[in-house]
Amino acid sequence: MANVTFQQNPVTLIGQEIKVGDSAPDFTALSNDLKEVSLKDYQGKVKLISVVPSIDTGVCALQTKRFNEEAEKNGNVKVLTVSMDLPFAQDRWVKKHDINKLDTLSDHRDADFGEKYGVLIKELRLLARSIFVVDSNDKVTYTEYVKEVSDHPDYDAALEAAKKAN
Template sequence: MASITFKGNPITLLGNEVKVGDNAPNFTVLANDLTPVTLADSKGSVRLLVSTPSLDTGVCDAQTRRFNEEAAKLDNVKALTVSVDLPFAQKRWCGANGIENVQTVSDHRDLSFGEAYGVHMKELRLLARAVFIVDSDDKVTYVEYVSEGTDHPNYEAALEAVKAAK
């Protein structure tokens, strides 16, 4: 499993570590209107899947804004930001920040995404910061588990990977 820290403290990640070349695991999360969202819902598109501890923190806020800005320039890409924030809080945050190109989804109910992608932080019951690119054939083409939970992901590498995925 990936080794990460959060504010310098070691964290235990629960779930299955995802690697490049794996078939992307399915998951069920909730949209802001409480409808289920799965990986299969975006079959045929490249997926930019980003997990984050909480939209109401500085790095998560900046990260989601950045991917929202970049997603507007991408064709045939479905961008999801997954956190355990409640769907109502995600909807409020997106409305207040003009987020329209990234769909925020909640994993609060059963940590389906967190377990499937190995980003469930046991000690905090939050998701670790990570980026996964899944191609239109459901193959994982890029993985970044951010080693320190309060650091930004490598935006440039993730964006190059999403552009290269088909």
């Protein structure tokens, strides 16, 4: 498993670590209008899945804004931001910050995404900051489990991986 810390303290991630070449696990999460969404809803598209602990915090907000800005530059790439925030909070934040080129998904109900992608922090019931790029055939082509949850991911590497998967 990935060694991840939160404020420099080790945390336990629940689930199996996803590796490049794996089939992306299907998952269910909630859209901002409380509809159940799964990976299958994005079938045939390249997916850049940006995982944040809470969208309404500094690094998470910057991460979401950055990927929103990049979203339309990458053709067939669909950007998803997944967090444990309630759908209502995500919706409010998205509207306040004019985020309209990516989908925000809430894993709060079942933590299904968190467990299947190995990013659910046991001690906090938050998701560890991570990035997954999944090609149009649902194969994982890039992963990053950010070592310190409060650090930024490697944006350039993730975006390059999404371009290559396109």
